[in-house]
Amino acid sequence: MLVIRDLGEIVVERGTDRCDPGGAKPRTILALLCAHAGHPVPAAALITEVWGPDAPERTQRALESQIWRLRKVLSPQGEASVITTDRAGYRLDLTAVTVDSTEFESAASAVLDRSRTHTVDDLEDVLSRWRGEPFTTASSTPTLDQARRRLHAVRAALLTRRADLLLARGDVDRALDEAQALIARDPLDEHAWSVKISALAAGGQRAEALTAYRDIRELLATKLGVDPGAEVLAAQRVVLHEHSRAVRRVRLPSQHTSFVGRDSELDEVIRLLTAVRAVAIVGIPGVGKTRLAIEAARRAADFVDDVVWYIVRRDGTDLATTILETMRIQPSADTTTAIDQVCSHLSTMSALLVLDGRHVVSAVENEECRYDVSDQPNPEDHNAIDTILERCAAVTVLAVGAPSGVDGEQVMSLHPLSIEGPADALPPAQRLLVDRIRSATGQFDVSPDDRADLDRICRAMGGLPLGVELAAARCATYALAEVADQLGTEVPEPVTRAFELAVAAMDDELFDRFLRLTALRNPFTPAIARAVCGPSIADDLEEFTRRSLLWPIRGNRYRPKRFTILRTVADHAHAGHPGRAEAGLAARDAAIIELLTATPMAVTAHSARDLARVDDDHSTVMAFLESIVTDPALLDSHIDLLERLGAYWYFRQRLADGIRVLRMASAAVAGGACGPRTAAMVELALGSALAFSQLTDDAHRHLTSHPRGTRGAHRSRRPGPEHACRPPRPGVAGGVDR
Numbered sequence: 155m156l157v158i159r160d161l162g163e164i165v166v167e168r169g170t171d172r173c174d175p176g177g178a179k180p181r182t183i184l185a186l187l188c189a190h191a192g193h194p195v196p197a198a199a200l201i202t203e204v205w206g207p208d209a210p211e212r213t214q215r216a217l218e219s220q221i222w223r224l225r226k227v228l229s230p231q232g233e234a235s236v237i238t239t240d241r242a243g244y245r246l247d248l249t250a251v252t253v254d255s256t257e258f259e260s261a262a263s264a265v266l267d268r269s270r271t272h273t274v275d276d277l278e279d280v281l282s283r284w285r286g287e288p289f290t291t292a293s294s295t296p297t298l299d300q301a302r303r304r305l306h307a308v309r310a311a312l313l314t315r316r317a318d319l320l321l322a323r324g325d326v327d328r329a330l331d332e333a334q335a336l337i338a339r340d341p342l343d344e345h346a347w348s349v350k351i352s353a354l355a356a357g358g359q360r361a362e363a364l365t366a367y368r369d370i371r372e373l374l375a376t377k378l379g380v381d382p383g384a385e386v387l388a389a390q391r392v393v394l395h396e397h398s399r400a401v402r403r404v405r406l407p408s409q410h411t412s413f414v415g416r417d418s419e420l421d422e423v424i425r426l427l428t429a430v431r432a433v434a435i436v437g438i439p440g441v442g443k444t445r446l447a448i449e450a451a452r453r454a455a456d457f458v459d460d461v462v463w464y465i466v467r468r469d470g471t472d473l474a475t476t477i478l479e480t481m482r483i484q485p486s487a488d489t490t491t492a493i494d495q496v497c498s499h500l501s502t503m504s505a506l507l508v509l510d511g512r513h514v515v516s517a518v519e520n521e522e523c524r525y526d527v528s529d530q531p532n533p534e535d536h537n538a539i540d541t542i543l544e545r546c547a548a549v550t551v552l553a554v555g556a557p558s559g560v561d562g563e564q565v566m567s568l569h570p571l572s573i574e575g576p577a578d579a580l581p582p583a584q585r586l587l588v589d590r591i592r593s594a595t596g597q598f599d600v601s602p603d604d605r606a607d608l609d610r611i612c613r614a615m616g617g618l619p620l621g622v623e624l625a626a627a628r629c630a631t632y633a634l635a636e637v638a639d640q641l642g643t644e645v646p647e648p649v650t651r652a653f654e655l656a657v658a659a660m661d662d663e664l665f666d667r668f669l670r671l672t673a674l675r676n677p678f679t680p681a682i683a684r685a686v687c688g689p690s691i692a693d694d695l696e697e698f699t700r701r702s703l704l705w706p707i708r709g710n711r712y713r714p715k716r717f718t719i720l721r722t723v724a725d726h727a728h729a730g731h732p733g734r735a736e737a738g739l740a741a742r743d744a745a746i747i748e749l750l751t752a753t754p755m756a757v758t759a760h761s762a763r764d765l766a767r768v769d770d771d772h773s774t775v776m777a778f779l780e781s782i783v784t785d786p787a788l789l790d791s792h793i794d795l796l797e798r799l800g801a802y803w804y805f806r807q808r809l810a811d812g813i814r815v816l817r818m819a820s821a822a823v824a825g826g827a828c829g830p831r832t833a834a835m836v837e838l839a840l841g842s843a844l845a846f847s848q849l850t851d852d853a854h855r856h857l858t859s860h861p862r863g864t865r866g867a868h869r870s871r872r873p874g875p876e877h878a879c880r881p882p883r884p885g886v887a888g889g890v891d892r
Contacts, residue, residue, distance in 0.1 A: 155168075155250065155252055156168050156228060156236055156250060156251040157251070157252045157254070158184070158188055158246075158251060158252070158253050158254065159254045159285065160185060160253060160254050160255050160288055161254045161255055161283060161284050161285050161286065161288050161305070162284075162286035162287065162288070163285075163286070163291050164188075164290065164292060166184075166227070166228060173228060173230065174227065175227055175228075176223060178291075178293050179204055179220055179293075180220050180223060181293075182203070182204050182292040182293045182295065182298070183200060183204060183220055183221070184292070185289040185292035186203055186292075186295070186298065187237065187244060187245070187246045188246065188255060188256075188289070189255070189289070189297055189301040190245075190246075190297075191246050191248060191253045191255070191256045192246065192256070193245060194240060194244065194245040195243045195244055196242065196243040197214065197217055197243055197244065199243070200217055200243070200244065201213050203298075204217075204293070204295070224237060228251075234250060235247075236251040255288060255301070258284070258308070259308055261279075261280045261283070262280055262308045262309075262311070262312055265277055265280055265312070265315070266311055266315055272319075273319070274316055274319045274320060277312055277315060277316045278316070280312060281309070281312055281313070281316070284309055287302070288301065288305050289301070289302065310340070310343075313332060313335070313336055314336060314343075314345055314346065314349075317329050317332035317333050317349045318349065320332060321349055321352060321353055321356070324356070326353045326356045326357045327353075327357070329353045330349075330350060330354065330357070332349070333346045333347070333349040334350065336349075337350065341373060342373065342374065342377060342378070344370065344382065344383050344385055344386050347366065347367075347369075347382075347389075348385040348386050348389040351363045351366045351367055351386070351389040351390060351393060352389050352393075354366060355389075355392065355393040360393060360459065360504065360548065361501075361502060361503075361504070361546075361547040361548040362547065363389075363390075363393045364390070364504065364547060364548045365547040365548070367382070367386065367389070367390045367393070368430075368431065370382055370386055371386075371430075372562075381429065390428075403460070403463075404452070404455050404461075405461070405462065405464060405481075406448050406451055406452055406463075406464045406508070407448060407464055409445070409448060409449070411590065411593055412589055413445070413449045414582075414586045414589045415571050415582035415583065415585050415586045415619075416442065416446055416571075416582075419568065420449060420450055420453070422566065423435065423446060423552075424450050424453055424454050426564050426566070427451075427454045427457070427506065427550055427552060428454065428457050430563075430564050431543055431549070431551065431562070432539070432550070432551050432553070432558060432560050432564070433550070433551070433563065433564050433566065434552075434553040434554075434556075434557035434563055434565045435447055435552070435553070435554050435566050435568055436555065436557060436565060436566070436567055436568065436701065436702065437568035437569065437701070437702035438570075438618075438652065438655075438656040438701060438702050438703060438720070438723065439620070439651075439652035439655045440618050440619065440620030440621065440648070440649065440652035441568050441569065441570055441618060441619060441620075441702055442568065442571075442619040442620075443511075443554050443555055443568050444554055444555075445619070447510070447554045448464065448508065450552070451464070451506055451508045451552060455506070458504050458505060459503070459504035459548070460503040460504050460505050461481070461505045461506070462506045462508070463481055463505070463506070463507055463508065464510065465480045465481075465507060465508065465510065466480075466510045467509055467510065472492065472534055472538065473535045473539070474491070474492035474493040474496050475492045477492075477496050477507070478492055478495060478496060481499070483496065483499045493538055493542075496538075496542060497542060497545040497546055500542065500546040500549050501545060501546050501547075503548060503549065504549075505548065505549045505550070506550045506551075507542075507549065507550070507551050507552070508552045509535075509539070509551060509552065509554065509558075510555065511553075511554050511555020511556045535558060536558055536559045536560060539553075539558040539560055540558075540560045540561075543560060565700065567699055567700050569617075569702045569705050569720075570583070570616055570617035570619070570702070570720060570722075571583035571586060571612075571617040571618075571619060572617060573609070573612045573613055573617045581612070582617075583612040583615075584605075586619060586622050587608055587611060587612060587622045587625065587626055588600055590623050590627070591629045591634075593626070594629055594630040595629060595630055598629075604634055607634045607635050607637075607638040610638040610641070610642065611625045611634075611638050611641055614638075614642060615641065615645075615649060615722070616720060616721060616723070620648060620649060620652055621645070621646060621648075621649040621652075621722075624648060624649065625637055625641060625646070628640070649722075650726070653722065653723050653726040653727075654726070656703065656723050657723070657726065657727055659701070664694065664697070665727070666734065667687045667691060667694050668694075668698065668703065668727065669727055669728075669731060669735050669738050670686050670687045670737065670738035670741055670742075671683060671686070671687060671691075671698070671704075671719060671724075671738070672719060672724035672727060672728060672735065672738060673735070673738035673741065673742040674719070674742060674771075674774045674777075675773040675774045675776070675777040676717075676718035676719060676721075676773060677707055677716040677717060677718045678716060678717060678718075678719075678771055678773070678774055679714050679715075679716050679717075679771055680692060680695060680714070680715065680717075681767075681770075681771075682742075682745055682746075682749070682771045682774060683695060683717070685741075685744075685745035685748065685749075686738065686741045686742050687741070695717060698717075698719075699717070702720070703719065703720050703723055704718065704719055704720070705717065705718045705719075712766075713766075713770060714770060716770065739781075742774065742777075742778065746771075746774060746775055746778040747778075747792075747795065749767065749768065749771070750768065750775070750795055750799070751795065753765065753768055753802075755798050755800075755801040755802055756801065761805065765806055768802055768806075769806055772808070772811075776811060779796065779799075779815045780815065782796070783815055783816075783818045783819035783822055786822055786825070786827035786828045787827075789819055789822055789823070789828055789832055790829055790832050793835050793836070796816075796819065796835075796836075796839070797839055799812065800812070800839060800842065800843070803843065804846060809846060809847050812839075813840065813843045813844060813847065816836060816840035817840065819836045819840070820836055820837065820840055820856070823836050823837075837857070837859050838856075838857065840856045841854070841855075841856035842857075844856065845857075
C-alpha cells in the first residue's frame with residue numbers, strides 16, 4: 155500500500171521504495187489532497203491555492219498536467235491511481251493510500267477519549283508519528299496553514315494529556331519538563347501552568363510553585379488584563395492547603411468587637427492578598443485601616459502556610475530590626491545584617507507580614523486612640539521590603555498607613571463609611587454606630603424615631619469610624635438624642651486630632667490647594683478644580699484621593715470623572731484658616747462666572763453638549779448663585795448672569811432649582827437695597843419660571859408686582875441673546891418675545 159508521510163518533509167513510500175513527488179507545485183497539490191484526505195478538492199480551489207486568485211484561464215490545463223505527473227509518480231508500475239476524479243474534484247483514495255496526518259488525528263482522538271483508560275505509553279506511541287512541521291516541503295497556502303495549526307493543536311493536546319498522566323503517576327520531574335515545554339510553546343497556556351505549579355509542589359518546592367502562580371498571574375494581567383482561571387487558582391489552593399496547618403502561626407491582635415460596614419473593601423483586600431505580593435491600605439487617621447488589615451489578614455490566613463504576623467513600625471528603629479524583634483528571630487552566625495537574618499528566616503516560608511504605620515497614641519475618655527504619623531513611603535522601609543520580596547518568594551506584605559512604594563504594589567484608599575443608604579436599610583456608618591451602641595449598652599433596638607438621631611451623629615462625624623465609635627461610647631451615659639445634640643456643637647477630641655493630623659500631613663502648598671478645593675461643592679469635575687487651583691491640580695486630585703480626602707466618582711460616556719470632598723476635614727481646615735479659605739471662594743466665583751459667561755444659552759446644534767458642562771458642576775454653580783442672591787450689591791452686579799440661566803433651567807429640567815434661587819433673590823430685593831432694574835428682572839424671571847412650572851397664580855402675582863414704569867425700565871434695556879426663564883423659540887435669537 156502507498157504511504158504518504160506528511161508530518162514533516164513530504165515523503166511517499168511504496169514498500170521499501172521512495173517516490174519523489176517533484177517540485178514545489180506538485181508537492182503543494184499533494185499536500186492539499188492530504189489535508190483533505192478522503193474528501194474531494196475542487197479544481198478551482200487547487201488553482202487558487204497553488205497559482206493564486208489571479209491565475210490565468212489556461213491554468214486549468216496546467217493543473218491537469220500536474221495531476222497527471224503526480225499520478226505517474228505515485229503509480230509508476232501502472233497500479234490503480236490513488237488520485238481519483240469525480241464531479242466534485244480530485245480526491246485521495248484512502249482505500250489505496252495511508253496518510254500519516256489522517257492516521258495521527260484518528261489515533262489521537264482515540265487516546266484523548268477520557269471515557270477510556272490510556273497510559274503514557276499509548277500517548278507516546280501516537281506522538282512518535284510526529285516527525286516535524288507538517289507539509290514542510292510544500293508551499294504555504296491558507297488551507298495548509300490552517301491544517302498545520304489544527305495538527306499542532308492535536309499534538310499539544312496529546313502533550314498536555316501526557317503531562318497530566320505523568321503528574322498523576324508521580325513522575326513529577328518529567329511532568330515539570332512537559333509543562334515547561336508547553337509553556338515555551340504558548341506562554342498563556344493556563345493548564346500547563348497549573349501542571350507546573352502542581353508538579354513543583356509535589357516535588358517539595360512550594361515556594362517555587364507559588365512563584366509560578368504569581369508569574370502566570372502577572373503575565374495574564376499584562377497581556378490580557380484578566381485574572382487566572384479556575385484551573386490555576388485550584389492548583390494554587392492545593393499548594394496552600396496541602397501544607398500541614400500544625401506549623402502555622404497567626405500572630406494578630408485580638409479584636410473584641412464585630413467587623414461592620416466594610417464587606418466590599420474586605421473582599422477586595424483579600425482578593426489582592428491572594429493575587430499580588432505587596433498591598434497597601436491608606437487613608438486619613440481614624441478611617442479604620444488597621445481594623446480592616448487585621449480582619450483581612452485573619453481571613454486570608456488560609457492561603458498562608460507558615461506565619462501571619464502583625465508588626466508595628468517604630469520610629470528610630472529600622473524595619474528589619476523591628477521584624478527580628480517582633481518575630482523573635484534568632485540571630486544566625488552566617489548572616490551579619492538584620493535584613494539578611496530576616497531574609498534567611500523567611501526564604502523558605504509562606505508568610506503574610508502586616509506592617510502597620512508609625513503611630514502616636516492619645517488617651518481620651520479612657521480610650522486609647524492610635525493615629526498614623528505619616529502616610530508617605532519611607533525610603534528605608536522601601537529598601538527593606540523590596541529586599542524581602544525579592545529574596546523570599548512566598549512572602550506577602552500588607553502595609554498599613556504608609557505604602558512601601560515597591561514595584562507592583564497595589565494601593566487601596568480607604569474612605570469614611572457612607573452615611574447615605576436606601577430608605578429600607580441602615581447605611582454602613584449607621585450600622586457601625588448601632589453595633590457599637592449595642593456593645594456599649596448591652597441592648598439597643600432601632601426605632602423609626604432613632605433614625606434621625608443616628609443620621610445626625612454619623613453626619614457630624616463624617617462617617618469616620620473613629621468618631622462613630624466614640625459617639626457610641628457616649629451612649630452608655632447619655633441618651634441617643636443627647637449625644638446627637640452634643641456632637642452638633644462639640645466634636646470629640648480624638649476626631650479633632652485625627653483631622654489635625656490629616657491636615658498636618660500636607661505641606662503648605664498642597665494644603666493651600668486643598669483649601670481652595672473646599673470652596674467647591676460636591677461633586678465637582680477636574681475642569682472646575684483646575685480653574686480654581688491651577689493646572690497642577692490633576693496630580694493633586696490623585697494624591698488627595700490616595701489620602702482618602704476625596705472620593706472619586708467614575709465617569710461614563712455622558713459625564714466626566716468627578717470627585718467629592720470629605721466635608722468634615724474641609725470644615726476643620728476652614729475653621730483653622732478662615733482667611734486663606736476666602737481666596738478659594740473668590741477663585742470659585744471667578745471660575746463659575748467664566749463658565750456661565752462662556753456657555754451659549756441659545757438653541758444651537760451643540761446645546762446639549764454646552765449645557766452639560768454646567769450640569770457637571772451644577773452643585774458648585776448653585777453654591778455660587780446662592781451666595782450672590784443673598785447680597786444686594788452682588789445681585790445688582792450679576793443680575794444679567796442670573797438672567798442668562800433661564801434657558802439652562804428650562805432645557806435641563808431644573809426649573810425647581812431656578813425657582814428656589816430666584817425666590818431667594820426676590821426676598822433680597824424686597825428690602826429695597828437693589829436697584830429697580832434688578833428688582834424688575836428678578837420678578838420677571840421668577841414669574842416666568844413659575845409660569846413654565848404651571849404655577850400660574852403665583853406667576854401672575856410676580857409678573858404684575860411692579861408698576862408700569864419699572865417694567866418699562868426693564869423693557870428699555872438693550873435685548874440680550876437670552877432672557878428670563880422662557881425658552882428660545884425657533885428662528886428667534888432672543889429668549890422671549892419682548
